Amino acid sequence: MLELKNISKQFGGRKILDDINVTITDHQTLAIVGPSGAGKTTLLRIISGLEQPDSGTFIWNGIQTTPQQLRLDGIIGVVFQNFELFPNLSVQDNITLSPILHGQDPKAAKANALQLLAQLDLADQASAYPFSLSGGQKQRVAIARALALNPKILLYDEPTSALDPALRESVADLVKQFKANGMTQVIVTHDLAFADLVADATLTVKKQEAVD
Amino acid sequence: MQYLIEILPSLMSGAQMTLSIFALTIIGAIPLGMILAVGLMRAKTWLMKGVHALLTAYIWLFRGTPLLLQLIFVFYGLPILGIVFDRYSAALFAFILNYAAYFAEIFRGGFAAVDRGQTEASMMLNLTRWQTLRYVVIPQVVKIVLPSIGNEVINLVKDSSLVYVIGLGDLLRAGNVASARDVTLLPLVMVGVIYLVLTLVLTLGLKLLEKHFSYYR
Numbered sequence: 001m002l003e004l005k006n007i008s009k010q011f012g013g014r015k016i017l018d019d020i021n022v023t024i025t026d027h028q029t030l031a032i033v034g035p036s037g038a039g040k041t042t043l044l045r046i047i048s049g050l051e052q053p054d055s056g057t058f059i060w061n062g063i064q065t066t067p068q069q070l071r072l073d074g075i076i077g078v079v080f081q082n083f084e085l086f087p088n089l090s091v092q093d094n095i096t097l098s099p100i101l102h103g104q105d106p107k108a109a110k111a112n113a114l115q116l117l118a119q120l121d122l123a124d125q126a127s128a129y130p131f132s133l134s135g136g137q138k139q140r141v142a143i144a145r146a147l148a149l150n151p152k153i154l155l156y157d158e159p160t161s162a163l164d165p166a167l168r169e170s171v172a173d174l175v176k177q178f179k180a181n182g183m184t185q186v187i188v189t190h191d192l193a194f195a196d197l198v199a200d201a202t203l204t205v206k207k208q209e210a211v212d
Numbered sequence: 213m214q215y216l217i218e219i220l221p222s223l224m225s226g227a228q229m230t231l232s233i234f235a236l237t238i239i240g241a242i243p244l245g246m247i248l249a250v251g252l253m254r255a256k257t258w259l260m261k262g263v264h265a266l267l268t269a270y271i272w273l274f275r276g277t278p279l280l281l282q283l284i285f286v287f288y289g290l291p292i293l294g295i296v297f298d299r300y301s302a303a304l305f306a307f308i309l310n311y312a313a314y315f316a317e318i319f320r321g322g323f324a325a326v327d328r329g330q331t332e333a334s335m336m337l338n339l340t341r342w343q344t345l346r347y348v349v350i351p352q353v354v355k356i357v358l359p360s361i362g363n364e365v366i367n368l369v370k371d372s373s374l375v376y377v378i379g380l381g382d383l384l385r386a387g388n389v390a391s392a393r394d395v396t397l398l399p400l401v402m403v404g405v406i407y408l409v410l411t412l413v414l415t416l417g418l419k420l421l422e423k424h425f426s427y428y429r
Binding site for chain 2: 078
């Protein structure tokens, strides 16, 4: 279980997050929703350690920690809004790069990548390069890349925004499938219908007033 | 024809100097430019800000003054400060510093063109800063900067003729000497043809490199 307590963040005098508390329980799918500019993505970036909060504490399974430590321990995996696949690497290499650099046997890393790709219906794309994939395929590769490091919590930043509306259903099915497998997931989205469709719990982030 | 065959050895010996200045400048200036570009990236600490300011001043100095002037200063000026180079080393020193300044700016633009999200994705995959550079950023930068680097490489072939100012015998100088001695423009026509062949070979090589990197977009 990951608890974030009293998280606050300002950018250039504008309060983005004010005293936010988040509890992510194991096997839960939590949706973080709110209007544009409310700080949803900032909160996701803070959870993933890409952004430092001005104040607040992080507690992982009862022990106080930092988001940087969670990242280093491989607790958190992120699926970025624009996927951020590495264009210079094939699909398979995108997935195996980090495991191999962290000492996994290349053959085992490759076998694991191919298994993940097969699960995500991308078995025939292992040697393709990201530019040749559709948006939905890129997203699934990004998911496979995050899963290859066995994170405890998978974060999605606006998973439906870069996709064709017709693909929303398939992302929802995928999130539900991971949920059924016991994965803990956090989804930042402005798409309330999507949040309703997949989440067990919803956290609404409100837009803050400007501070003097 | 007989005349051309007669002057060919001296032109070839000049071309050898041209090629040697060219090759060693490339070998020295491209890696140096890339390292300098890393130093030009967003500076967070005071130390890095200092390095950034120094590098910016160096680039301004070397891009803001003629290479010819830099050659003269290195060979005739630095000995006043007790730093003495032989002609060839002075030429290499000036060429590498000059071209590294241009390459650094080109690479800086290349680094800036790689989406910040790529670095963040690498962070989330727990790659170190070096691993991110080596496997993610630099391969993308190389593809982005290749056309601009290509331009500079072609320029370098021709700029190498400036070494005459410190008394080195390159291709153009060999042609000039023959032309003045025999009162004919033919040696200079030959020089032009040799430069064209050199730049043609380089252009084709660069095209091949660009083609190699077209396996991804």
